[in-house]
Amino acid sequence: MIAWWVRHDQRLSDNICWDSARELAEATGQELCAVYAWNHLDQAKGLGGIPRLSPRRTEWIREGLSALGHELESHGVALQHTPGSITDWLRANRPHTLLFSRAVATEERQRESEVNALGIPTRAFWTHTLLTPGEVPGGLDRLPSTFTPFRHRVEREVLSFDLDLPQTAPSDHSPTSSSESFPFHAGEASALARLEAYARNPNGAAVYKTRRNGLLGTEFSTKFSPWLASGALSPQRIWQTCLDLEDELGGSPDVEWIRVELLWREYFQWVAYTAGPKLFQKQGFREVPPKNGFNAKAFQRWVDGTTGDEFVDAGMRELAETGFSSNRARQNMASYLIHDLGMDWRHGASYFESQLLDYDPASNWANWAYIAGVGNDPRPVRRFNTAKQASDYDADGAFRARWK
Numbered sequence: 001m002i003a004w005w006v007r008h009d010q011r012l013s014d015n016i017c018w019d020s021a022r023e024l025a026e027a028t029g030q031e032l033c034a035v036y037a038w039n040h041l042d043q044a045k046g047l048g049g050i051p052r053l054s055p056r057r058t059e060w061i062r063e064g065l066s067a068l069g070h071e072l073e074s075h076g077v078a079l080q081h082t083p084g085s086i087t088d089w090l091r092a093n094r095p096h097t098l099l100f101s102r103a104v105a106t107e108e109r110q111r112e113s114e115v116n117a118l119g120i121p122t123r124a125f126w127t128h129t130l131l132t133p134g135e136v137p138g139g140l141d142r143l144p145s146t147f148t149p150f151r152h153r154v155e156r157e158v159l160s161f162d163l164d165l166p167q168t169a170p171s172d173h174s175p176t177s178s179s180e181s182f183p184f185h186a187g188e189a190s191a192l193a194r195l196e197a198y199a200r201n202p203n204g205a206a207v208y209k210t211r212r213n214g215l216l217g218t219e220f221s222t223k224f225s226p227w228l229a230s231g232a233l234s235p236q237r238i239w240q241t242c243l244d245l246e247d248e249l250g251g252s253p254d255v256e257w258i259r260v261e262l263l264w265r266e267y268f269q270w271v272a273y274t275a276g277p278k279l280f281q282k283q284g285f286r287e288v289p290p291k292n293g294f295n296a297k298a299f300q301r302w303v304d305g306t307t308g309d310e311f312v313d314a315g316m317r318e319l320a321e322t323g324f325s326s327n328r329a330r331q332n333m334a335s336y337l338i339h340d341l342g343m344d345w346r347h348g349a350s351y352f353e354s355q356l357l358d359y360d361p362a363s364n365w366a367n368w369a370y371i372a373g374v375g376n377d378p379r380p381v382r383r384f385n386t387a388k389q390a391s392d393y394d395a396d397g398a399f400r401a402r403w404k
């Protein structure tokens with residue numbers, strides 16, 4: 001049997017891992033199967049006993065896997081779920097070869113080492129990042145400590161990808177307007193429909209830069225992140241769609257800015273890879289002495305959205321009720337916990353890990369470390385004045401009223 005260990009690459013298009021698994025199964029005449037390992041994550045607790053998977057995030061993952069399972073069925077391939085670890089599954093099933101997508105963060109890499117130690121032949125691929133380690137300009141051992149030089153280096157390389165991009169995608173998966181920011185479904189078909197709809201909407205990609213600090217509705221930003229996290233959508237596909245759109249529009253600073261944001265994601269992936277376990281420690285990977293403590297009652301008020309800061313509270317309620325939050329709200333919620341309540345940033349990062357549909361170890365922990373002043377920020381403190389932010393970005397109070 002040839003086995004595809006499904007991880008954060010839950011798609012069949014532009015997925016070299018899936019393509020290679022099929023080719024190998026054909027070449028060897030072996031049966032092909034796919035397997036997803038839950039690692040008992042639904043019962044696991046993180047820092048301070050916070051569940052690592054909220055019921056909502058669990059449901060998002062299940063829905064995405066169910067969509068993938070249906071796609072695989074049409075190729076005659078079964079998707080198995082195992083509640084435990086991939087190593088237990090491998091010991092029981094001993095495939096001819098295991099194919100999987102590489103990860104950047106410590107625990108996920110630890111699992112790869114455990115798999116490799118079993119002596120089963122493996123083939124590993126990079127499907128979650130735009131680049132492979134060898135393609136990171138300047139090399140990973142010289143990864144800049146701040147974003148801008150990384151961005152400039154990558155932009156000099158002029159990335160483009162040769163993908164089989166569909167002309168149209170099914171549209172019935174993608175609601176066009178809603179008071180909720182993320183009313184979408186999991187899975188590749190919904191992701192592709194959203195990509196197509198956002199690229200084509202005159203109030204979408206073409207005006208992204210001017211709207212990206214919005215707080216309400218589906219169109220103020222791309223909303224690609226939950227699909228990127230599960231791998232239902234590849235960063236290459238977004239990148240190439242943006243390049244094509246820029247060509248079509250004769251240049252567009254707005255569409256170009258989506259690619260800049262994707263480079264933030266890319267940068268944090270390689271930051272996580274090079275920082276290893278230090279990404280998750282209180283003093284961060286810059287080893288800045290920690291200043292903050294912890295207060296259980298104040299933390300619970302932050303979680304419940306009852307701190308008394310209406311802007312922060314609205315964001316926390318939206319997060320708890322929907323599993324999504326805009327970048328602007330996330331920055332304020334994180335800054336408030338760290339700099340106003342004086343708490344250990346890792347508790348906030350653990351709570352976000354539990355709740356966010358788009359939870360990605362690199363993006364989550366590196367953004368928190370950044371705001372805590374122990375990450376990739378040349379400034380020692382990145383404190384947001386939440387009252388000023390509310391008046392700048394929620395001048396009419398609509399966001400606070402919606403999540404009161």
Ligand SMILES: Cc1cc2nc3c(=O)[nH]c(=O)nc-3n(C[C@H](O)[C@H](O)[C@H](O)COP(=O)(O)OP(=O)(O)OC[C@H]3O[C@@H](n4cnc5c(N)ncnc54)[C@H](O)[C@@H]3O)c2cc1C
Binds near residue numbers: 224258262330
């Ligand atoms: C405290 C905190 C925690 C965060 N945790 C996560 C997380 O777990 N997963 C996650 O995907 N993003 C995280 N982000 C980054 C960012 O808030 C989300 O990627 C973005 O809000 C998702 O909405 P969107 O897809 O509409 O983004 P858009 O504004 O449309 O951006 C397009 C894409 O660019 C990438 N991107 C944009 N901003 C960032 C950023 N600051 N860091 C990394 N990538 C970025 C994302 O992949 C996003 O989908 C976090 C930010 C903060 C401040």
